[in-house]
Structure formats: C-alpha cells, structure tokens
Amino acid sequence: MKSLRFTMAGVCLAGLLTLTVAGCAQNAERDKKDTIKIGVAIYRGDDAFISSVSSSMEEAVKEKEEELDRKIIVNIADAKNSQGSQNDQVDDFISKGYDVICVNMVDRTAAAVIVDKAKEAGIPIIFFNREPVEEDMGIWDQTYYVGTDAKEAGELEGQIVADAFKAAPEQIDKNGDGKLQYVMLEGEQVHQDSLIRTEYSVKTILKEGIPTEKLASGTGNWMRSPAYELMQEWIKEYGDRIEAVISNNDEMAMGAVEALEENGMTGSSGPIVVGIDGTRDGLEKIVKGEMIGTVMNVAQKQAECMVEIACYCAQDENPKGQVEYLNGRYVRIPHYIVTADNIDEVINDK
Incomplete structure (x- = not known):
C-alpha cells in the first residue's frame, strides 16, 4: 500500500507538472498574441517631416494600446538614405517575426524587392510618404500606401x-x-x-x-x-x-x-x-x-492611419471600411492652406 501511495502521488505530481507546463505554454502563446510588433523603416531620420510622422506614430500607438488593451511595440530604423541598409532592416524585421512592416522608401523604384520579401514571409506592408509605382503595389494584396495627393x-x-x-x-x-x-x-x-x-x-x-x-x-x-x-x-x-x-x-x-x-x-x-x-x-x-x-501636410493623421491599418492587419482583420480615408489600398490625407489669416488657429490646434 505504501508503494501504491507513492505511485499515485507520483502520477498526481506528473499530472500537475503537465498542467503547469501546458498552462505556461498557453500563457506564453496568449502573451505573444497580446503583443503587436510593427517595424518602421524610414529613409532618413533627420528629415523634418518624416521625424514628425515618426513621433506622431508613437503617440498614436499609445492611444491604440489603450483602445485595444494590447501591447504594441514599434521599432523605427533609420536607413540614412541607403537603400541597401533599408533592405537589411526589412530583412531584420522579417527574421524577428514582426506583424507588420511600414516603409518610407529610400528609392521608390526599388519597392518590388521589399514587397516580394514581405509577401514570401506573409507579413503585410505599408508604404508611406514615398509612393511605389502601381505595378509594385499590385504584387501583393496585403500592400498599402499612406500619403497625400501631390x-x-x-x-x-x-x-x-x-x-x-x-x-x-x-x-x-x-x-x-x-x-x-x-x-x-x-x-x-x-x-x-x-x-x-x-x-x-x-x-x-x-x-x-x-x-x-x-x-x-x-x-x-x-x-x-x-x-x-x-x-x-x-x-x-x-x-x-x-x-x-x-x-x-x-x-x-x-x-x-x-x-x-x-x-x-x-x-x-x-x-x-x-x-x-x-x-x-x-x-x-x-x-x-x-x-x-x-x-x-498632416503628419499626425497619416501616422494614425498607418497604426490603424497595421493593427487591423496584425489581427487578421480587413481594414477596408474601417480606416478613415482608406480607398482600396491607398490612403490620401487632404492638405489645407496655412497663411497669416489662419496661423493662430493652426498653432493653437497643434
């Protein structure tokens, strides 16, 4: 009887360990899903407007985290005007399993290479500010563009x-x-x-x-x-x-x-x-x-739209009809004139 009790205790302990390990695995999987990772590759960090978009994106992420009750990690990489460096940065985002990649192209004519990489990895991609040619945008249906009407x-x-x-x-x-x-x-x-x-x-x-x-x-x-x-x-x-x-x-x-x-x-x-x-x-x-x-050129609104599209894509949801200004796979934020007539109003809104 004594040995049976030890055996039963061992079975119970083994079962408990199995449940604990399974529970830890489920928690780890849940934690993984509760985090959205967005990689952002910009052409040059010292560009005043792109810097404004980047900072606005970080602000938009904070609001989105509260809305979704999920952690959102944004990693911004500066290509310093080198397309080769930017390609490497995209490769790094892919290898680390980022959910979405946003790219401000160094050379807009080189977008096909990046779209091909993203498509092969199954990672949605959002171009911004520098619009790829239409043929490159058409390579994959998980490719988006956020910008304005030049x-x-x-x-x-x-x-x-x-x-x-x-x-x-x-x-x-x-x-x-x-x-x-x-x-x-x-x-x-x-x-x-x-x-x-x-x-x-x-x-x-x-x-x-x-x-x-x-x-x-x-x-x-x-x-x-x-x-x-x-x-x-x-x-x-x-x-x-x-x-x-x-x-x-x-x-x-x-x-x-x-x-x-x-x-x-x-x-x-x-x-x-x-x-x-x-x-x-x-x-x-x-x-x-x-x-x-x-x-x-409203940097804040462009950043907000990118974060919106990224979060829908990361959750395997279609952003169509849910993101302001999104028409097909393009977002074009309207401009407006600023002169001495409305400068006070504009500055007060910032």
Missing part, C-alpha cells in the same frame, strides 16, 4: 502665391512688368511628389492669370543646407529680381529664408517665400512674416 499640394501652394500676388501686386511685382519672376527649390529628382508639386504649383499660378518667368531652379533634396547654398547663389546672380521663392517643402524654404536674412532681403523688401508640410519651423516663419504661407 497634385493637390502643388495646386494649393500655387494658390497661395496667386492670392498674394493679386492682393498686393505692387508689393510683389517689384519691377512692375506684370510677371512673377521666381526661383524653384525642388526635392529629390526620384521623388514623385517633387516633380508633381513643382509642375502644379506653377500651373495654378498661370491658371490664375499671372504670367511667370522662372529665373532658376535647383535640387535641394528636401534639406535646409543645400537650399541655403542654392539661394545664396541665386541672390548673387539675380538679386532683387527674385520676386518669389517656391519650395517643394518647408525645410528647404527655411534654408532660403536664412539666406535672404543674411542678405537683408526679408519682409517687404524681399521676395515672398512659400513651402509645403506645415512644419513647426515653417509655421513660426509665417508668424514672423518671413513666409507668406505653407500647405499643411
């Missing part, structure tokens, strides 16, 4: 310039020839938004009945320093013939403003300056009267 941005930027010219032609048309002499600061040549913003900003000015003359244009690669150098060159060559500086983004507009300040050409004595993005620095320049306006 044509709309260009048109609104041109409208800012046209409205300012019409309101005070004698102030802007300094030589009185009835034309707007301008210089154009362009983003990267491979970025579709740069080409489209440039084209439609000028088309809109012309559509408003204002003749234009391009004095110069140059690639500032979205950055302040190259734009500053370009503006210094143009000031030396054209001086007060420059009546407007049209910039594809606010960061390059900042470089232009710095060059104009150094040459005593800000305010009513200098050209008007306009940008796109609505960065904090850009808004401050509008307050100071050093920029006439910008086109707001």
